Amino acid sequence: MGHVLVFAEHQHHKFSKAxxxxxxxxxxxxxxxxxxxxxxVFGKGVDDLANELAEYGVKKVFAVDxxxxxHYLADAHAAALAQLAKDKGVETILTTxxxxxxxxxxxxxxLLDAGMATDVTAFGGDGTMQxxxxxxNAVATVKIESPTKxxxxxxxxxxxxxxxxxxAEIEKVGVSVDAASKTMKFAGFSETKxxxxxxxxxxxxxxxxxxxxxxxxxxxxxxxxxxxxxxxxGASRAAVDAGFVPNDLQVGQTGKVVAPELYVAVGISGAIxxxxxxxxxxxxxxxxxxxxxxxFQVSDYGLVADLFKAVPEMVDxxxxxxx
Amino acid sequence: xxxxVTVKRVPDPNATIKVKPDGSGIVTDNxxxxxxxxxxxxxxxxxxxxDKGGGAEVILVSIGGKVAAEQLRTGLAxxxxxxxxxxxEQELDSLGVARILEKIARDEQVNVVLMGKQxxxxxxxxxxxxxxxxxxxxxxxxxxxxxGLDSDAEKQGLPxxxxxxxxxxxxxxxxxGGIETLDIGLPAIITVDLRLNTPRYASLPGIMKAxxxxxxxxxxxxxxxxxxxxxxxxKLDPPPKRQAGRKVESVQELVNVLHTEAKVI
Numbered sequence: 001m002g003h004v005l006v007f008a009e010h011q012h013h014k015f016s017k018a019x020x021x022x023x024x025x026x027x028x029x030x031x032x033x034x035x036x037x038x039x040x041v042f043g044k045g046v047d048d049l050a051n052e053l054a055e056y057g058v059k060k061v062f063a064v065d066x067x068x069x070x071h072y073l074a075d076a077h078a079a080a081l082a083q084l085a086k087d088k089g090v091e092t093i094l095t096t097x098x099x100x101x102x103x104x105x106x107x108x109x110x111l112l113d114a115g116m117a118t119d120v121t122a123f124g125g126d127g128t129m130q131x132x133x134x135x136x137n138a139v140a141t142v143k144i145e146s147p148t149k150x151x152x153x154x155x156x157x158x159x160x161x162x163x164x165x166x167x168a169e170i171e172k173v174g175v176s177v178d179a180a181s182k183t184m185k186f187a188g189f190s191e192t193k194x195x196x197x198x199x200x201x202x203x204x205x206x207x208x209x210x211x212x213x214x215x216x217x218x219x220x221x222x223x224x225x226x227x228x229x230x231x232x233x234g235a236s237r238a239a240v241d242a243g244f245v246p247n248d249l250q251v252g253q254t255g256k257v258v259a260p261e262l263y264v265a266v267g268i269s270g271a272i273x274x275x276x277x278x279x280x281x282x283x284x285x286x287x288x289x290x291x292x293x294x295x296f297q298v299s300d301y302g303l304v305a306d307l308f309k310a311v312p313e314m315v316d317x318x319x320x321x322x323x
Numbered sequence: 324x325x326x327x328v329t330v331k332r333v334p335d336p337n338a339t340i341k342v343k344p345d346g347s348g349i350v351t352d353n354x355x356x357x358x359x360x361x362x363x364x365x366x367x368x369x370x371x372x373x374d375k376g377g378g379a380e381v382i383l384v385s386i387g388g389k390v391a392a393e394q395l396r397t398g399l400a401x402x403x404x405x406x407x408x409x410x411x412e413q414e415l416d417s418l419g420v421a422r423i424l425e426k427i428a429r430d431e432q433v434n435v436v437l438m439g440k441q442x443x444x445x446x447x448x449x450x451x452x453x454x455x456x457x458x459x460x461x462x463x464x465x466x467x468x469x470x471g472l473d474s475d476a477e478k479q480g481l482p483x484x485x486x487x488x489x490x491x492x493x494x495x496x497x498x499x500g501g502i503e504t505l506d507i508g509l510p511a512i513i514t515v516d517l518r519l520n521t522p523r524y525a526s527l528p529g530i531m532k533a534x535x536x537x538x539x540x541x542x543x544x545x546x547x548x549x550x551x552x553x554x555x556x557x558k559l560d561p562p563p564k565r566q567a568g569r570k571v572e573s574v575q576e577l578v579n580v581l582h583t584e585a586k587v588i
Contacts, residue, residue, distance in 0.1 A: 099497075298565045
């Protein structure tokens with residue numbers, strides 16, 4: 001039977017929306033293969049996380065609790081996850097294509113001599129999967145032919161799992177991390193402090209492009225709109241390449257993939273690699289002074305205007321609406 | 324120290340990619356090919372480590388048809404020392420590529436493998452991590468420059484990856500929600516992200532010199548590596564088109580429709 005094991009990533013002792021999307025992806029994959037969906041949580045002191053995970057409608061939860069797993073490190077985590085998958089006889093190992101997911105899963109795949117599909121958006125009934133290629137210019141139908149399969153799912157491809165139903169059984173699993181893990185050491189994490197919602201979880205995303213001309217303009221022109229709308233801020237790769245904003249704001253094929261209720265693209269022309277990261281948004285708004293800009297071809301509402309005039313006006317209009 | 328850098332031949336990122344009507348691939352007529360932009364950042368970083376470290380040898384490796392020599396020559400013109408082209412005309416998956424690179428890395432006894440975090444054609448983001456597992460080496464993916472690309476360090480052409488005494492490396496990684504610092508033992512695999520450096524252009528003397536540098540061709544069959552793909556691409560389809568909506572005349576109208584019609588604010 002094709003059982004699926006979902007690796008449930010957590011940060012600050014919480015499951016993100018991306019993790020919950022992975023659980024849904026795992027359940028869909030298991031349903032298509034006629035197997036069960038299990039979930040695993042790794043870390044140090046994860047009892048409460050395992051308890052929470054058990055409420056999301058999976059068949060069983062594995063709690064892998066060990067001091068060596070306190071910080072995410074690819075070698076120790078991959079060794080432990082590959083071992084767990086082998087011991088439990090699962091066919092598919094799955095997680096969401098987050099920074100951790102992308103780092104971890106290929107290493108697990110190689111340890112298990114398994115084929116892997118990245119950024120899967122849909123599962124077919126015949127073992128096929130769909131995934132984007134060429135920066136979203138093509139949708140590939142792929143099939144993994146090895147006995148064990150490894151899959152990362154796109155963070156916007158499924159609805160996040162919700163709590164309900166019978167609570168799953170929790171099994172505590174010990175871990176023997178091999179010596180290889182001694183060669184990687186977590187040396188620090190500097191968190192990007194922000195009062196704004198997380199880019200990949202926000203209901204509204206306001207993104208800026210190269211037309212903003214400077215990092216200063218991101219602050220003085222775009223940020224007021226971001227904040228009055230209660231949005232997360234994003235950026236095009238062009239704006240990141242120009243050094244206006246850090247890469248963790250990049251929306252696109254090589255950055256973050258988002259699908260908010262409302263996506264506002266300000267001064268973004270709409271290169272295919274950017275569209276690949278936001279075209280699943282429910283409503284897309286584009287503000288650009290070039291009426292030929294490709295972004296207008298995917299937007300629900302387009303405004304041809306100079307952003308330096310339109311954005312401050314929009315701040316005022318939204319303020320009026322909210323008061 | 325020996326640094327191995329991967330060089331994948333990929334379609335120009337600025338080219339318009341179209342899927343063939345029969346779904347068997349993309350239209351390649353008149354398509355220009357370049358070095359995978361992420362690999363280019365890898366080459367640049369290797370050259371900087373060589374300049375600042377003293378005595379490193381930078382070896383390029385590509386896998387594909389004879390045409391991939393063009394991309395290797397580009398890397399040699401940037402300043403790499405020599406190149407290896409593994410001749411393989413068949414379809415390969417990431418694990419097959421990782422197995423080939425494993426063999427090359429072992430044969431060449433390299434200390435560091437630098438590669439792009441992903442190739443811009445298949446967008447898999449797998450090979451570096453798979454290679455690390457095959458070799459049993461540590462990995463650091465998405466290497467970035469702590470100071471950023473508009474920093475003095477970048478203007479001075481300094482590397483973002485810090486190689487200690489030849490036994491360890493410090494890598495700044497861009498991850499979700501912040502910046503992680505990772506210490507890893509060498510030998511290791513490091514994959515590179517956009518904001519690690521700005522690659523140099525090949526100079527004219529560099530291009531002249533590159534012609535004389537060693538470019539060794541190795542048939543994949545001679546490596547004795549199993550490259551049977553485990554992942555098959557069955558077909559390609561063009562992405563679903565999103566319907567274009569309508570233009571609004573003013574900011575006032577925009578905010579109004581978002582509130583009353585789309586009901587998102």
